[in-house]
Structure formats: C-alpha cells, structure tokens
Amino acid sequence: MDNVKRQWIKIIADGLAKAAEGKGIELGNIEERIIVERPPRADMGDLAFPMFPFAKDFRGAPPMIAGLVAEALGEFKAGSVKTVGPYLNAFLDRGSVAADLLKDVETEAEKYGESELLNGQKIMVEFSCPNTNKPLHLGHLRNDAIGESISRILKAAGAEVKKVNLINNRGVHICKSMLAYQKFGEGKTPESSGIKGDHLVGEFYVKFNQWSKEDDTAEAQAQEMLRQWENGDEKVRKLWEIMNGWTIDGINETYKNTGISFDTYYYESETYLSGRDEVLRGLESGAFYKDEDGSIRLDLSDIKMDTKVMLRSDGTSVYMTQDLGTAIARHEDYPFDRLIYVVGAEQEYHFKVLFHALKKLGYTWADMLYHLSYGMVNLPEGKMKSREGTVVDADDILAKLTEMAKEEIIAKDRAEAVGDVDETGGKIALAALHYFLLQVSPYKDMIFNPKESLSFNGNTGPYLQYMSARICSMLEKYEARSAEFEGAVVDSSLLVSDAEWELMKLVSSYPAQVNQAAAELNPSVIAVYLYDTAKAFSRFYHDCPILGSGDKNLTCSRVALTKAVLQVLKNGFNLVNIPFLSKM
C-alpha cells in the first residue's frame, strides 16, 4: 500500500505540474508539498489530496485547482480521480491492488506486518517488577500487559528485544511480612495451608499492618529486622529465602497463566550493593556531595529541582541506589540502544533523577533510557486502597473471568465443540483482560468497573476471538467440501464490492499500524485496529455468502480474502497477547 501511495503522489504531482505550467506558475518541489489523507467516507474515494496548500501559488480557490489538476491528468491506468470541493480524491484499481495484497499476506504469513523499522536495534524492556511481600494486583496486570505487548511490537518492528524483570525482594516492606510470619505464622506453608505462596505471604503483610496498629514497636522491629538482614543474620536470611521463594513461585504461576515471560530476572538483593559502590565513586568524582546531615546527595539545581538522597546517612541504600546499580549492570550485560522502563506515572520524578544521576556519573548511554510512564487503574469509587481492601487481586480477577467464560460456553451449548472447557475459558478470560487493559492509551488513567468491564460482548477481546473462531469454522467447512470447489481459482477482480474493498484496505494497513505502535510505544494502536478489522469482517461475513456464493471462483476468492483477514487477526492477537482460538 505504501508503494501505491507513493505512486499516487507522483501522479498528482504530475497533474499539478502540468496545471501550473499552463498558467506559467513555478511550484518548486511538488511531491514534498503533497498531503495524502483518507477520505471520511469510503464512497468518496481511497486517497484524498487536499489542494489548500497550493491556493497561494495558483492565486485561486482550492476547488478550482482540483478541477485543473483533474483535467490535466485526463485518463490513466492506476485508477481514477474525482474532485470533491477542495479535494482531489483518488479511486484505486481495486482488482490489481487486491491481487498484490492477497499474494503478499499469503507468502509472508505470520511475518506479515513485520518491518525493518528498528533493524539492528537492541532494546531492553523492563516491566512488572513485583515486590515479594504480596501477590500481583490489577495495576501489575496493566504493567505486564503493556510491557509484554510493547516487547512483541518492537520485535515485530525489527528490534532485538530483551525482556527483563527486577524483583524487589529487599527492604522494610519485605521484613514486615516476615516478622508477622514469625509472630503469627505457626509454621504454615503453601503446602500445609493449600494457599498459593504469594497470597500466603500477602496475608502476613496485611497481618503486620493490623498488628502495628496495636503495637507501636512493630515498625521499629521491622527496621531492626532489615538491619539483621543487611548484616547477613543467618536466621533472618533463611526465612527470607523461604518466603521469597513462596512469593516468587506464586507470581511466576500468575505470569504463566497470563502468557507473560522474561529473558532475564534481576534481584534487588543482588544489585543494591553495586549501586552503593557506584554512589561512593560518584562522591569521589564530585558527581555527588556529602550533605551536612551525613547523607550522600545529588544536586539537581541545574535541572531546576532540589536535591536527592543517593545513600542514607547510616550508609544503607535507598530505591535510587539500587536502580543505579541495576542500570549499570544491565548495560554491561546487554549493551542496549534503548532501555525502556515500563513503570507507573507516579515515578516520573524518580526516573528523571535516575537518568540525570547516570549522566553525572559519566555514562553516555543515559540518553538511551526511557521511562514509559503509564496511568493508574482506578475503581469507580476512586483509587484502589490496600488498607480498605479494595485492591483487585490479579489471580482473583483471572479466576472470575475464567469462571464467567466457562459459564458462557456451557450456556451457549458449546462445551462439546470446544473440547477443553477449562482451557478455552482461560483463554477467553485472557482476551477479555488484555484487550480491556490495552485498548486504552498507556499514559492515561483508566477506570475498571468490575460489573461492566467483565463483558464478553461488543468491543472486547472475546469478540475478536469469536470472529477468528467463526472464520476457522467456515474454513474447515470449505476444506471438507473441497470437491465442490475443484478447479476454482482466486480472481481478485471479483473482490471489488465495498465490503470487500474495505477489508482489503484494512488488511493492507496492518504493517503501518505495527510501525506506528512501535514508534509510539502504544499497544492500543493494535487493539483498536483489530477491533476495526474484526468489525469490518463481521459485516462482510453477514452480507456476503462465502461457501454459498453460487460461483466457485467467487467462493474461492472470498476464502482467500478471509484467510488474509484471519492471518492479520492472528498476527495482531499475538502482539497484544490475546490467545487465538479456532473454536469457541
């Protein structure tokens, strides 16, 4: 389609040149000045060329110019033009465009839509980054969905992508659940209690907060435990290892259930010390300074901010210390061209400071770091608050969605056709969840309404799956009846109705959508595109009989178009982590 566009720009430029010549006007570099747009309605044409920019040259109204150009162009092969007010609209030759497109999609198959936009670029994407004191919640699911999707999109755009996770397994908050476990745990384990490890640990974190309300030494005890941990106290370390293991196992199970994976895990417990060394080096080099209160700080007055603590006065690390160490370790492990941190918008300040600190330390690659800041997931009543117990748990929401999907399968009497109801239910749940989370632009806050968001109808993930399942079912029937269509050929000149042409245009625009999503780091571009395409197919499917078209060449041709649509849906599903279903 890009070629087609370029070809048309040439044609229009030619027409403009001729029209200008007739009037003795000099237009300069015409091709660069031509704007290509999509007409608002399909019946107005396929490409639109506004003539406004040339009004001054011609010293006349745009509609007049459009008329002159149309006249100058006369008849030609690639299609036709029509003037619509100030616009010159082009109608492409549907048959020949369709033929090329269907061939491309078929030969490229699962690679259709991939590009070379980011060829040769090494990109590291950090996302998820859970704490090991509680299970994942809905906010993490948004983070995971964005991180995983962005990684896949960048890869599709040609980049070499490394997905990394940073486990926040160190700090007072971790000690809190450990302390509560020591006091109230009674030796419980995930096995003995039958509770998933991360949830079990989370229970003790909640318990700590209750206890600390009654006992005001609780916080101090947690601090003391952190000191013991830093000093390598054997008993504390042992408990820490056990409980971290429980949480990480539990969280990994959630990742597995959501189709999320990582190439490398980093652990804060392993990077915070190198961060500390780095800060001390920075103190020597003069990048940082020692404040009168004993802490080591970074002066931010050059970027109009205050100062920031890099290392506490007692020598222990803060979040920043650790992130400094991690970033440096990462660049050594994988000399990236870009490192994308998928982290909530509330940490924008943190990353501004982190990047600045790295630059001050002399790391030139600090310019390659990028904070992909995303908005919060809120409830209709407002923020999720753990203290008020309104946090939506990741496993709970998945289980609930899966249950609803299974009920739906049974209610529609599809259990037998589907085969494994549990598995299909789980995949439908994932589609609902991921589509819901990714259809929204990342940087915006979003509202999750438990009652209304868990829908499988309308503009949802399951709708997309449903379309692909119907396609598969139809294609299966086509194969089964292959004898009837013996000798039929694809004749793209038969695929020129408006419904078919609309689908062609959508299929052809998929590669551009992938590039846009990659350039903007925005999965919602793909999500919205998939819905538009599924919707257009649904309309076509309803209006145009395929197997019963009455003409075997027409059937064969529509099957070819349908296969192309299916391919694009499949490829797109993969980018936004929506499981493909051939039956539902």
Next chain:
RNA sequence: GCGUCCAUAGCUCAGCUGGAUAGAGCAUCGGCCUUCUAAGCCGAGGGUCAGAGGUUCGAAUCCUCUUGGACGUACCA
C-alpha cells in the same frame, strides 16, 4: 506553593504528524436466527470535544489563560 499529566455521548474509551458531516462499545428503544457459531448483524435517540482567547484558508488536535481532577515534590518503593 511549585512541577508533570488528564478533561470527547448517561458510563467506558478511540480519534494518525491540524483537514470534509467528531466515532465505537455499554446502557435505552426498535428490527434480524428454515442460510458459513445470535459472544453476531442492522437501525434510532444521545455531543457547546471543560470554559475563554489566540495561531491558521481550516482546530477535539498546536499556543496562552481559567476551572475541575490525578500524580509527584521522603534518608518509602
């Protein structure tokens, strides 16, 4: 206080680097299953794109201000 971001239909969201009559879904109302899965299709109503200026041939989109909201401004992460 200062900084960053957000504001589009009753609700949840799209709207490409400014372009032709601002779009979906949900909800409401009305049609369509003897025909490829009704998790579907078609139609109706519903908008001062928060408000006011500005730039431009043209602004939901860019700039300024105002209002409302979120987040940040920790020796928490």
